[in-house]
Structures are given as C-alpha cells and as structure tokens.
Amino acid sequence: MRRGFSSEFFLKKRKRAAADPRVRPKVVFYTTRPEIVKPLSKRAKRLIWVPRVKPKPFAAVASPMTKVALGVFLLLLAYWLLGSRAFVLREFTVEGNHLVPADEIQATVFPNGFRQVNAFLFREGKATQQILSIPQIREASFKKLVFAKRLVAVVEEHETTIVWQTNNERFMVNRAGVVYNVAGSDTPLVVVEDLKNVPVNLNQKIVTTDFIEFVTSLVANLPRKTNVAARRVMVPETTFEIEVVTSEGWTIILDTTRSVETQLNNLVKVLRTIGGNPRAYVDLRIEDRVYYK
Numbered sequence: 001m002r003r004g005f006s007s008e009f010f011l012k013k014r015k016r017a018a019a020d021p022r023v024r025p026k027v028v029f030y031t032t033r034p035e036i037v038k039p040l041s042k043r044a045k046r047l048i049w050v051p052r053v054k055p056k057p058f059a060a061v062a063s064p065m066t067k068v069a070l071g072v073f074l075l076l077l078a079y080w081l082l083g084s085r086a087f088v089l090r091e092f093t094v095e096g097n098h099l100v101p102a103d104e105i106q107a108t109v110f111p112n113g114f115r116q117v118n119a120f121l122f123r124e125g126k127a128t129q130q131i132l133s134i135p136q137i138r139e140a141s142f143k144k145l146v147f148a149k150r151l152v153a154v155v156e157e158h159e160t161t162i163v164w165q166t167n168n169e170r171f172m173v174n175r176a177g178v179v180y181n182v183a184g185s186d187t188p189l190v191v192v193e194d195l196k197n198v199p200v201n202l203n204q205k206i207v208t209t210d211f212i213e214f215v216t217s218l219v220a221n222l223p224r225k226t227n228v229a230a231r232r233v234m235v236p237e238t239t240f241e242i243e244v245v246t247s248e249g250w251t252i253i254l255d256t257t258r259s260v261e262t263q264l265n266n267l268v269k270v271l272r273t274i275g276g277n278p279r280a281y282v283d284l285r286i287e288d289r290v291y292y293k
Contacts, residue, residue: 095154097155221260228277
C-alpha cells in the first residue's frame with residue numbers, strides 16, 4: 001500500500017489544545033516609537049558646552065569709587081559739550097540768497113539780534129521753519145562750522161518765471177504756477193495781464209506748469225522767428241488762450257494747449273504770404289487754418 005500526501009492534510013483545521021486554567025495568558029503589545037530628527041544646530045548643542053553665565057548689573061560689581069568716577073566723568077563731558085566755549089558759534093552768515101537780503105533772514109531767525117549760541121543747543125528745526133516763512137525762499141538748512149565758530153544758513157529761493165498782473169497788482173509766480181510774493185513795477189520778467197481781474201492770494205496756484213512753459217517759450221522764440229517782440233501778454237478769458245501785442249502794434253492770438261512751435265511756424269508762413277505785417281491781428285488757434293486782418 002503506497003502512502004501519499006493530500007491537500008486535506010494542510011487545509012483541515014486543527015483542534016486547539018485546551019487552555020490550562022492555572023496559567024494566565026499573556027498579552028504583548030508591539031509599538032514603535034517615532035524618532036524626531038532635530039535640526040543640526042540643536043544636535044550640535046549637545047556636543048558643545050555652553051556655560052550659563054548670568055550677567056550681573058553694574059551696581060552689583062562696581063565699587064563706590066568707580067561710581068563716583070563715572071559720575072564725575074559724565075558731568076565733565078556734559079560741561080565740555082554744553083557749557084564750554086569749544087562749541088560756541090560766534091558768527092552768522094547766509095548762502096544762496098539773491099532776492100532776499102541776509103539781514104532779513106538773520107532778523108527772522110534772531111529777532112533780537114544775533115547772539116552767540118552753542119552748536120548743540122541751537123534749535124535747527126524751529127529756525128528752518130522761520131526762514132521758510134519768507135515767501136521767496138523754497139528750502140533752507142543750516143551748517144554748523146564748529147572749528148570756524150560760524151553758523152551758516154543755506155537757502156534756496158523760488159525760481160521766478162512770470163509776473164501775474166490783476167487789479168493793478170503784480171505778483172511773482174514760480175515755475176509751479178504758485179504766487180509767492182508781490183512784484184515790483186520795474187521787473188524784467190514777462191508780465192501776464194489778467195483782463196478779468198480775478199483776485200489772487202499768496203501761496204495760491206493760479207496757472208499750470210504747461211502754461212508757464214508756453215508763455216516763456218513764446219516770448220523767447222518770437223523775435224528769433226519773426227523779428228518782432230512781445231510787448232504785452234494778456235489772458236482775455238481763461239488760460240487756454242492768450243493774446244500777445246507785438247512791438248509793431250498788431251496782436252497774435254494763440255491756443256496754449258497746442259504746440260507753440262507749430263503755431264509760430266504758421267505765423268511765419270502767414271507773414272511771408274502777405275509780405276509784411278498784418279494791420280490788426282493773426283489768429284492761430286485753429287489747427288488747419290489761420291485768420292488775419
């Protein structure tokens with residue numbers, strides 16, 4: 001009789017042995033503790049010994065004599081900086097002024113006259129604001145020349161471009177179009193007359209920068225192109241157009257929103273066409289046409 005293996009031998013369920021009531025069963029839990037990878041700086045601290053030293057306050061380590069010496073040194077330093085003659089400024093000068101006299105600037109900063117002042121005690125911010133209250137001055141700063149014993153006020157004045165005339169009053173206008181001071185009657189600058197006589201105030205913006213550039217360019221280039229000069233510049237209604245009375249007595253009407261170069265070239269063509277000067281005016285406001293009389 002041959003013996004063989006059957007799959008039933010492996011697949012059949014085996015009976016478990018009966019448990020012994022005298023033996024307590026064991027329960028084993030298998031857990032894995034995760035390992036946290038610390039950064040290199042923290043791992044290096046384990047290899048380097050850093051002593052923990054708690055700093056002590058100066059009062060705990062300084063002796064009484066050290067404290068007295070330090071106090072005396074601070075008092076001497078304060079006296080040398082504030083009370084001695086080493087940092088006293090004995091002279092006051094002004095730089096950069098052309099329209100405003102130096103005496104007026106000095107009287108603004110020192111109403112009772114210039115007195116010697118310590119370089120550290122001088123209130124530069126207040127003095128700067130006092131100088132900026134002068135309408136003609138745009139920027140101001142100070143230089144403290146300790147070795148020369150001199151206090152220098154450096155000012156920058158407004159750049160006057162035109163003079164605005166209204167209600168028989170003249171005002172100086174800077175490049176930004178702001179009125180900053182009253183102008184005299186003998187000014188060499190271009191005078192623009194407001195025919196509507198609208199009142200203006202100081203520090204008021206009355207015209208644009210483009211308008212100022214248009215007027216100054218027109219007055220400078222008109223004699224070069226036509227051999228006539230601008231005698232009067234007038235604003236009839238708004239600043240969008242101006243009327244210029246020439247030295248020959250006839251008037252040019254221009255549009256300030258268009259190119260001044262183009263309008264002057266059209267004026268040259270008209271003067272060549274008529275062979276001389278017009279009797280009354282030349283109107284250049286329309287782009288493709290020119291009217292004259």
